[in-house]
Amino acid sequence: METPAIPMPKSAQEQEILGKLSAVRDQLLLLKRDRTKYIRSQDVVEHYEELVDLVKQLNEIRKHDQEHVENRVDKVLESCFQLISLFFMTIGRTSDVPAAYALTSTVKRLLDHLTEAGLYSPKDLDSLSNTLSRLDGILRNAEAQHSPYLIELLSKRAAFCKAMLSRLRQKLDQLEEPLQATYQKLISIMRSMSLANTKTKFSTSEVTKLQGNLKEIDESRVDGKFVDKEGNAYRGSEQVSELLNRCLAWSQIVLERKGVIPEAFRSRYEILSSVRNDLEKLSLTQAWSLRETDLYDFQRELDKIDESRVDGNFLDDEGKPAELYVQRTLLYLIRRSYGYIYYLMISSEPVSEALLPIYNQLQTLKRCLIEVKNSGGVSSVRELYPYVMKLTSIDNMRVDGKFMVGNDIPEGQGSISELLAECFELNYELRVAADEMENGASDKEDQTEE
Structure with a gap:
């Protein structure tokens, strides 16, 4: 993202902003890498507010600049917003405006590739359309504390993506x-x-x-x-x-x-294969192992290789374009990887990573209880004891109705409480059905004895 082709800002004021933005980005990267503790909402919001303040200053500086040329400030600002966006997902604030930034970037990237390749199915477009509709709702209900600059930027991005989507759909509509x-x-x-x-x-x-x-x-x-x-x-x-x-x-x-890639493109192929494989593993275990901020490094790696193309072609060290086989193979890996990133973003739960272990346990309990109910329930209330004990132990973790981590009240309280209530309700229905079954059996025994 910081390439020598991107010029430094000319004005001293913008250079000062660049220094402050770089400091914010470095702090966010340090926070992202720290695995010793979970990411707290207040830390993220503090950096977000600092970033919003810098954007206000930048807009004031550029207010009368009619011929602005993108420079290093814009690129570092983009990195900061991308990171902040992923942090908002990590703390469970998936319906906040900042969380939409990274998602719009990925949707735009996917649409660019679908347009370029001309190969896509209605399912591809339906998913992207649903995501853009959800983003519309987030932007419409944006609260006052969010940056007008960010809301305007995301609104324009969403409108641009919807126009691209419409053009792609027109092509499919031509098919009987x-x-x-x-x-x-x-x-x-x-x-x-x-x-x-x-x-x-x-x-x-x-x-x-x-x-x-x-x-x-x-x-x-x-x-x-x-x-x-x-x-x-x-x-x-x-x-x-x-x-x-x-x-x-x-x-x-x-x-x-047979999958053999020429030496000139081998290193790029191996990097892209590694990224694709890592993202595939995350997509299988994301509920337990994903920290959304990890996606930033994958995105940077993919963006760097994708943007290194010249007129859509990958070039070797001598500037010669790749043959069709290499071109298609590398593009498939890039597109597949962006697809995984998109999936992981839209699957992000509205719960802080601090509470994800509890949330995931409840999700598993709910699935088990639904499976038990669909397979005919239980024949005895005793069979429900393991579920009751687990639900009770989770319920007892609350302090004044809240799931605490130290003195913090992480995001996602409502989602977890709702899930817990659903599990108790399922357990209650199964218990009532088991009681009725046992009472019915008891009545039959009494009638037999008479």
């Missing part, structure tokens, strides 16, 4: 309905081949099977077109046929290259 399922299947096969291509151990049989699926779709065409029962080409047949041909060509290239 019967073709949409075929199109989505082709996207899925293309991604599965790219995944197989980037696995540590290449599997020829896996790619061959996917190629077979493509050939089945190809055989359903008539004279190279997708047609209805009357033999008329569906609207969008040419577009889907083009995608099918791309998939068939890619399957052949993947089978020929």
